[in-house]
Amino acid sequence: MKPLTTPADASQLIEFSIPAAAEVTIELDKSFGKLLRRPVLADRNIPPFDRAMMDGIAIHSSTNRGALAVEAVQAAGSPALTLLDTNACLEVMTGAPIPVGCDCVVPIEEVTIENGQAKISEKYAYAAGDFIHREASDHLAGDTMLEPGSVLGAAELAIAASCGACQLQVSRTPQIHLITTGDEVIPPAATPEPFQIRSSHPIAILSAIDSGGLGSVTHTHIADDEMATREALHHSLATADILILTGGVSKGKFDYIAPLLNEIAGTALFHGVSQRPGKPFAYFEKPIPIFALPGNPLSVMACLARYVLPALKLHLGILKGVKSLPLSSPAPLHPKLTQLLAGRIEDGKIYPSSPNNSGDYAALLGCHGVIEIPPSTTTSPANSLYNFYPWAQI
């Protein structure tokens, strides 16, 4: 029997073979969740002018405390006015430019305005610079505001918008085909015969990929039929960037996936990983990356989190490291196989699930991903650190 590939070797083989996504230009309002490939620079100083931070009056700090004539109203969205008399003031609105000749804003709560005269509360102390957000005090024009490799979330897009970056260079979202297999597998809405089961993998895989913005998934289900499998594989390899398959990769009489891929796509980089669950996992690099996941629900989620999602991130250029977290209690160790145990994260610790077997999909409830527990013949002390691979945003 062929020796099993270790999880570390398997992920390295995937990493080395995964191509980088192409770079595409995209409109700002279509770029949420995308991976930025070119920097976004500040096109002007931030803030671009001395900005009033309060509604109130703008004065010169050397003014006397008497009644200050209100010369005009400085609104936001209007060019800066000029204070003509240092013992006068202008009303000023938040977001307006500071009028020329003023160096201080007094909030309206500390001012009484009557008959065109403003009076500052007697006990209120003011000084030059108060409530003025100085031009360029945050960033200078030309500063790099967003680095390549940034994932474009709400804050990043707000910055791009304020720099006028209305088109962004991002990684092209891969077109992912998902082929699920099995005569016994029917759509969730269908009424099952006693020997059938409802398909749970498509929605799980699609949700995990979608929530990370990692790809656009189309799905086909095929029966355990050699011709149909062959046709579906040819179609996917000709049209998709990445192919994911579930089921049909172990040793059953109707497990056509591996032999057909060997014929159509060439030899697998590996088929069989020293892990539980997910031992029959296979990966092919040509003509596109092909992930053949073992069909059991826990194997699918484990291989998805441990290999597929990190590979998609790498393809897009998302280079986040793996998190190491302590276990809530000593781990059940296996002498030969790495365990990929589903677990949930709470208070910075991993709480492993205890499934009955790799078909026990209800054990996944509340879990955020898988913990990788390497093989060992000794016990793990409490609080030992283990790598955690999420399938959900945590």
Ligand SMILES: Nc1nc2c(c(=O)[nH]1)N[C@H]1C(S)=C(S)[C@@H](COP(=O)(O)OP(=O)(O)OC[C@H]3O[C@@H](n4cnc5c(N)ncnc54)[C@H](O)[C@@H]3O)O[C@H]1N2
């Ligand atoms: N003689 C051997 N038998 C098996 C081995 C082995 O090494 N020697 N490996 C076992 C392991 S480990 C696993 S995992 C499974 C993987 O088998 P397949 O990849 O061929 O998967 P299937 O047999 O097609 O399905 C397994 C299980 O999952 C259910 N399934 C499949 N698709 C879906 C879906 N879309 N939604 C929900 N559930 C699905 C399917 O009904 C089966 O119950 O093989 C062991 N056998």
Ligand code: MOO
């Ligand atoms: O991958 Mo299988 O799930 O180890 O039973």
